[in-house]
Structures are given as C-alpha cells and as structure tokens.
Amino acid sequence: KAGVTQTPRYLIKTRGQQVTLSCSPISGHRSVSWYQQTPGQGLQFLFEYFSETQRNKGNFPGRFSGRQFSNSRSEMNVSTLELGDSALYLCASSFTGTNTGELFFGEGSRLTVL
Amino acid sequence: QKEVEQNSGPLSVPEGAIASLNCTYSDRGSQSFFWYRQYSGKSPELIMSIYSNGDKEDGRFTAQLNKASQYVSLLIRDSQPSDSATYLCALVGGSYIPTFGRGTSLIVHP
Numbered sequence: 156k157a158g159v160t161q162t163p164r165y166l167i168k169t170r171g172q173q174v175t176l177s178c179s180p181i182s183g184h185r186s187v188s189w190y191q192q193t194p195g196q197g198l199q200f201l202f203e204y205f206s207e208t209q210r211n212k213g214n215f216p217g218r219f220s221g222r223q224f225s226n227s228r229s230e231m232n233v234s235t236l237e238l239g240d241s242a243l244y245l246c247a248s249s250f251t252g253t254n255t256g257e258l259f260f261g262e263g264s265r266l267t268v269l
Numbered sequence: 270q271k272e273v274e275q276n277s278g279p280l281s282v283p284e285g286a287i288a289s290l291n292c293t294y295s296d297r298g299s300q301s302f303f304w305y306r307q308y309s310g311k312s313p314e315l316i317m318s319i320y321s322n323g324d325k326e327d328g329r330f331t332a333q334l335n336k337a338s339q340y341v342s343l344l345i346r347d348s349q350p351s352d353s354a355t356y357l358c359a360l361v362g363g364s365y366i367p368t369f370g371r372g373t374s375l376i377v378h379p
Contacts, residue, residue, distance in 0.1 A: 188367070197371035198313070198357065211366050245312055254365035256301045260312035 157182065159248045159261035167267045173234040176264045180227050180248030186210075187229035188253050189221060192243040192263070201244075203253045204229050211253060233266075241268045272296055275358050275370035282377055288345040290373050292358030295339070302334055302341045305357040307372065313357055317343060348377040 160179040168174050180187050188203040188211075200213040204223035221231040233240055243265050247258035274293045282288045290304075301320050305313035319325045319332040319341065331344040341360075345352055355372040362368070 198369040200366050200368070203366075211364070213366060252365070253367050254301075254361055256303045256359060256361040256367055257315055257318060258313075258367065260314070262312050 159246060159259055161244075161246055161261035161264050163264060164262065165265050165267075167269060168236050169269050170236055170238060172236050173232060174236060174266060175230055175232045176244055176246075176266075178229045178231075178246035178248075178261055180229070180246075181259055184248040184250050184259075185227055186249040186252040187223055187227065188247045188249070188258065189229070189231045190245045190247065191215070192245055193241075198245070200253075201231065205252050236268045238268050241266060272368050273358055273360060273370035275356075275373045277371060278374040279376050280373055282348050282375070284348060284350060284377055284379050286348050286377075288348045288352065288375055288377070290343040290345075290356050290358075290375065291340060292342065292370055293340045294358075294360055294368075296360070296362045296368075297336075297339065299336075299360040299362040301361040302332070303359040303361075303367075304330075304332060304341075304343045305359060305369075307355045307357060309354070345375075348375075350377050350379055353377050 186205045189201040192198045203211045207223045223229040243263045245263045247260045304317040307313045317332040319334045325332045329346045333342045357372045358370040
C-alpha cells in the first residue's frame with residue numbers, strides 16, 4: 156500500500172514569492188491535514204480537508220491556504236513568503252480525519268525562504 | 270500557554286533499560302491521546318494511541334493515561350539503540366484539531 160506522497164521535497168524561494176505544495180494521501184483516505192514544523196514552535200496544525208471541504212483551520216494568517224481535489228489529493232499555497240515561513244511542511248492522511256488523531260505523515264516538503 | 274508539555278530532554282538510557290517519557294496537558298476536554306516517533310530528518314510515525322484511563326500495551330511499548338491528573342506517558346521496555354528518536358505527544362480535544370508537544374529526545378546508548 157503506497158504511503159503519503161509529498162512534492163516537492165525541497166525548495167528554495169525568496170521573500171515575496173509564493174509556493175504550492177502537493178500531497179497525495181493513502182488510497183481510500185479522504186482526510187488530508189497540513190502541518191508546519193519548526194524547531195522553535197514544534198508541529199503546528201494548519202488545516203484539514205475532508206472530501207474537498209475544509210473542516211478545520213489552525214491559527215495561521217490568510218497567506219496560508221489549501222484545497223482538496225475530488226481524488227483526495229491536496230495542495231497548500233503560501234503567498235507573499237516571509238523568512239519565518241521557512242519550515243518543514245508535513246501533510247498527513249487519515250481515513251476518518253484529524254478527530255481520531257491517527258495520522259499517517261508524508262516525508263514533508265522543506266521550504267527555505269531567503 | 271502551552272497546551273501540551275513535554276520535557277525536551279535528551280533522555281539518555283542504557284540499552285535494555287526502561288525509558289519513561291511523560292506528557293502533561295491543559296485541556297480537560299481532550300479525548301484522544303497519541304505518541305508519535307520521529308527519527309532525525311524523517312516524518313512522525315504513530316506508535317501508540319490511547320483513549321481511556323489506564324494502561325495500553327503493544328509489544329515493548331506501554332501507554333499510560335490519567336485524565337484526572339492530565340498526564341499521559343509512554344514506557345519503552347528493553348530499549349534499543351534503534352529507539353533513539355524524538356517522541357511527540359499529541360492529543361485531540363473537542364475542536365478535533367491535533368495538538369502536539371514539542372517532543373522529547375530519547376538516546377539509547379549501547
């Protein structure tokens with residue numbers, strides 16, 4: 156059974172640019188949630204999509220957005236990048252959603268903002 | 270105010286010993302509790318979930334939950350060098366949003 160796939164794995168951007176990250180969940184999983192992981196703040200919840208609908212959103216500015224397609228693949232977008240957006244962005248797949256907490260993480264996309 | 274507290278460590282134990290990892294939380298409405306293991310440079314991996322007070326055992330791992338005292342712990346018996354990783358405590362409350370602790374670094378030395 157294929158795991159959660161995230162692309163790209165690494166990327167470097169400059170301040171003010173935007174970035175789009177992609178996540179393909181485990182087959183049959185309808186929930187995709189996104190997280191930002193930094194040494195200072197740890198792992199923080201960004202948002203969850205379930206069957207193409209945003210079900211929950213964390214405390215991040217509107218520059219962070221996402222969407223989910225009918226095949227459950229999800230994308231997150233960060234606009235007007237800031238230096239502080241440098242982080243590992245993880246997506247997680249779940250059959251029932253974040254409410255169960257049983258999440259399967261992808262390998263992450265490491266974003267560096269210069 | 271931090272919602273999930275973990276000692277950052279590192280916690281160093283000899284091979285074969287019991288490693289005890291602890292986590293306290295502030296949200297009394299928390300219903301589900303999890304331990305994730307994260308190797309350096311890798312993504313978190315779910316190793317234990319616990320939903321009711323008491324102990325839950327899975328192989329060398331035992332999760333313990335005490336909702337009255339608002340703590341959850343993870344015991345690793347017969348610790349191996351391959352257990353060296355950061356262990357993240359996570360919980361889900363009424364908001365259905367997972368909240369993670371910052372993790373405890375465990376080092377198992379031969």
